[in-house]
Amino acid sequence: MFSVAMLGVLTAMLLALVAAVRGPSVFDRILALNVFGTKTVLLIAVSGFLSGRPDWLDLALLYALVNFVGIIAVLKFVRFGDLGRDDSQSAS
């Protein structure tokens, strides 16, 4: 039954990759990237159970955090074209 869940997650990751390549605007690509990252967390969790070693859940936990920070960083880069912008000079 873990293989069924894994198959669904892998299919969704494939579809998200296609959407990320195809998406007309940059926001479509970031949306697909967000879905891909969440599905990666699920894939790590399910694959840990599938191989009988659920210890990999630490990696899933770490990936959930890194994914969030990564999405916010990419959004800021798209918005400002710079990750280390000095906010004190110009308001918002």
Add this chain to the structure above:
Amino acid sequence: MTDLTGLLSWVLLGSGALFCVVGGLGLLRMPDFWARAHAAGISDTLAAGLILSGLMLQAGFGLVTVKLVMVLVFIYITSPTAGHALYRAAHAHGLAFGADTRLETEQVGEDRGAD
């Protein structure tokens, strides 16, 4: 009792996989960005909750379930937050609405003027 837990876990895992695929299809097939964001955002959180709940039933009480709950809490907090930041950025950028989509506020106030 164990059979019932196994069956419930199987149902949760299967429906989670189904929602994964449905979300991916919505990401590909919906007409414009806002509909795609709707499909992806909802199915993303729902599929994560279903699959992680199914894994929790498999793991039983223990450290593994605690880790699964932590993963679930982090996903439930960060995924909608990242989505909200993304939609706000797209709206501030002025991303166009499709032919069939518009803001809810534009339906309420008809005399709002052209954008």
